[in-house]
Amino acid sequence: xxxxxxxxxxxxxxxxxxxxxxxxxxxxxxxxxxxxxxxxxxxxxxxxxxxxxxxxxxxxxxxxxxxxxxxxxxxxxxxxxxxxxxxxxxxxxxxxxxxxxxxxxxxxxxxxxxxxxxxxxxxxxxxxxxxxxxxxxxxxxxxxxxxxxxxxxxxxxxxxxxxxxxxxxxxxxxxxxxxxxxxxxxxxxxxxxxxxxxxxxxxxxxxxxxxxxxxxxxxxxxxxxxxxxxxxxxxxxxxxxxxxxxxxxxxxxxxxxxxxxxxxxxxxxxxxxxxxxxxxxxxxxxxxxxx
Numbered sequence: 256x257x258x259x260x261x262x263x264x265x266x267x268x269x270x271x272x273x274x275x276x277x278x279x280x281x282x283x284x285x286x287x288x289x290x291x292x293x294x295x296x297x298x299x300x301x302x303x304x305x306x307x308x309x310x311x312x313x314x315x316x317x318x319x320x321x322x323x324x325x326x327x328x329x330x331x332x333x334x335x336x337x338x339x340x341x342x343x344x345x346x347x348x349x350x351x352x353x354x355x356x357x358x359x360x361x362x363x364x365x366x367x368x369x370x371x372x373x374x375x376x377x378x379x380x381x382x383x384x385x386x387x388x389x390x391x392x393x394x395x396x397x398x399x400x401x402x403x404x405x406x407x408x409x410x411x412x413x414x415x416x417x418x419x420x421x422x423x424x425x426x427x428x429x430x431x432x433x434x435x436x437x438x439x440x441x442x443x444x445x446x447x448x449x450x451x452x453x454x455x456x457x458x459x460x461x462x463x464x465x466x467x468x469x470x471x472x473x474x475x476x477x478x479x480x481x482x483x484x485x486x487x488x489x490x491x492x493x494x495x496x497x498x499x500x501x502x503x504x505x506x507x508x509x510x511x512x513x514x515x516x517x518x519x520x521x522x523x524x525x526x527x528x529x530x531x532x533x534x535x536x537x538x539x540x541x542x543x544x545x546x
Contacts, residue, residue, distance in 0.1 A: 271404050273433055274338070274355075276426035277345055278408020279419040285352035286406065295350075295484040298475055299357050302492050304368055306474070307332045310466055318459050322380040326373070327515035328463065329380075330500045331522055333372035335361035337497070338400055340490040342433065343530045345426075347537045349486030351405070357491040359402050365499070373503070460521045464529055468493035486537060490530055497523035 289296060311332035315325045336358040344354040412419035471492030475485040497519040504516035 271400055274404035275408045277351055278405035279412050279422050281352055281409040283409045289353050289356045295480050299488040302474055303361055323514035325380045326376045327518040329372055329376035331519050333369045334495040334500045335365040336491040337494040340494040343490040343534055344487045347486050347534045350483040353484055354487040354491050355402050355405050460518055461525050464525050494526050
């Protein structure tokens with residue numbers, strides 16, 4: 256099978272199936288609770304929209320990266336949460352409904368935040384301004400791939416709870432295999448990129464990823480947010496929609512600057528690996544008993 260077809264068609268199709276399966280472990284009420292008690296979501300959005308761009312800019316201020324790479328890093332910091340964060344959240348026993356809602360919310364907000372950060376970054380690092388925008392179809396993909404299948408699965412669970420319970424184990428196995436497949440495809444498709452740019456900017460990208468993961472978990476915990484929600488926010492904040500940034504960077508109708516896509520390509524690979532390690536660490540620790 257052609258690698259491009261597998262990544263562009265096969266992986267999204269598989270992700271839809273897995274999101275449907277994850278939905279079978281949820282209830283519609285889980286999504287309603289996220290909306291009714293929005294404090295964890297608000298904290299996550301503040302980290303995503305305010306803290307991450309500030310952290311990224313601070314890292315770039317003490318680095319000596321080319322301006323195009325610096326703009327690409329800022330685009331990455333401003334990008335919405337990735338849908339695969341929900342898979343890691345599920346495997347780490349976090350709040351999957353919060354993770355999916357976060358991805359949807361940040362995708363909608365990215366219609367404003369990503370062009371704003373892009374234009375400010377271009378003005379600061381390059382000294383020019385351009386009209387950068389997102390198409391609504393790019394945002395709708397998040398709903399089509401992640402949120403709609405998960406809610407459908409939750410609705411099925413409300414009517415067939417026994418079926419949903421039987422499928423919980425197979426869904427976890429399938430999610431684990433899918434993430435391994437994603438990592439393999441990411442490594443294969445970006446191997447040349449890793450060899451060429453890894454030594455030059457890999458450390459900067461890795462530092463930003465680790466800080467995103469640490470802040471996404473520590474900030475919610477420090478202000479009293481429960482462990483399942485903190486886990487969801489950690490993965491949702493640290494796993495970005497790198498494909499969206501690459502599209503913005505490469506599109507001739509937007510930036511048309513291939514070098515600006517390099518940080519997102521590297522980040523996508525590193526984030527899958529560090530997130531897998533974080534899942535392992537979380538699952539080694541006993542889950543605190545609920546009151």
